[in-house]
Amino acid sequence: MGQMRAALYDRYGGPEVLYEGTVPRPDIGPGDALVRVHAASVNGGELLGRAGGLRLLTGAIERGFPKRTGIDFTGEVVEVGSDVVGVEPGARVWGGLPRTFGSAAEYVAVRPRQFALAPTGTDLVEAASLLAGGTTAITALRDKARLAPGERLLVRGASGGVGNVAVQLGRAYGAHVTGLARADNLDFVRDLGADEAFDYANTGAADLPPFDVVLDTVGTGMAAYRRRLTRNGRMVSVTFDSERMLASLSYIAASAVFGRRRIRAFSGNPGHGLFAELTRLTESGALRPVVDRVLPLADIAQAHRALETGGVRGKVLVSVAGTDA
């Protein structure tokens, strides 16, 4: 069995625990495709996982070190198992791993239900910026909030990985979009298609008008934003306050007593249908990739540090070009 390069860490800690190491190249089963990875994105949940912050939630299924990073991938199919139909070597694809980390590596072995054809005319590295954010934004706005044309949408964290796609998608769905971001990113958020953008440092929930849909990608102070909902308003949260995890998760669960105005939370596990919809939206021009920076796999620690530092516009990506180990 061959070896491949992958992003690894041997203990929980800061970005410095990450390194590029070598692991066995995955074997494919009869139902799998082997994909040579071009890029993976860096996501907030991975930073928390690497720091050990998810042990409370994942403790029961914790496996040992070294651990891997990366949840999504763009790449090229290089081999398919004997049971796979309709996917050929050479196909340009994008997708995600099923609730596991490990796409920041040269290869992934995945079922075809985990990916779709990547959009034509889009660079395969840049495209990776749309995967986690895009599938999350579609689930939140289309499926959970059922955002309708003409409704007023607030996106908290509008310049981030999920937020930048949510602003673009909200616009494509015909909503009036308001974004909250840091002062230097307000023009950027308006360029994405927001009708209005406000600095979160000096704009509180109480300073804002009512909204039909609030998409929260931040997790702090959720109660104040829920109070901004119109009578039939929907609030969707994709995260929680990691400093006050139990209180934050309890608040989301307890919000069920508010009926229609409860907080709709979910943990995404996107499959073929969502990736195919993302391809359609990208090819139609509704969505464009927004790349803050691309770093090689060897600089995985720097990639995590960049997202942890904040101020990122769109996505930090890890590119996995190069020769086999």
Ligand SMILES: NC(=O)c1ccc[n+]([C@@H]2O[C@H](COP(=O)([O-])OP(=O)(O)OC[C@H]3O[C@@H](n4cnc5c(N)ncnc54)[C@H](OP(=O)(O)O)[C@@H]3O)[C@@H](O)[C@H]2O)c1
């Ligand atoms: N449930 C799911 O399926 C799912 C899927 C994807 C992501 N997530 C989670 O969703 C969260 C966001 O992910 P992401 O990839 O979009 O992360 P991200 O790129 O770091 O985006 C978060 C954004 O929030 C902004 N922000 C920070 N404090 C704020 C405040 N007080 N008010 C308004 N905005 C504020 C940040 O702006 P500055 O950096 O400029 O301060 C940043 O742009 C993470 O916790 C991630 O784990 C969940």
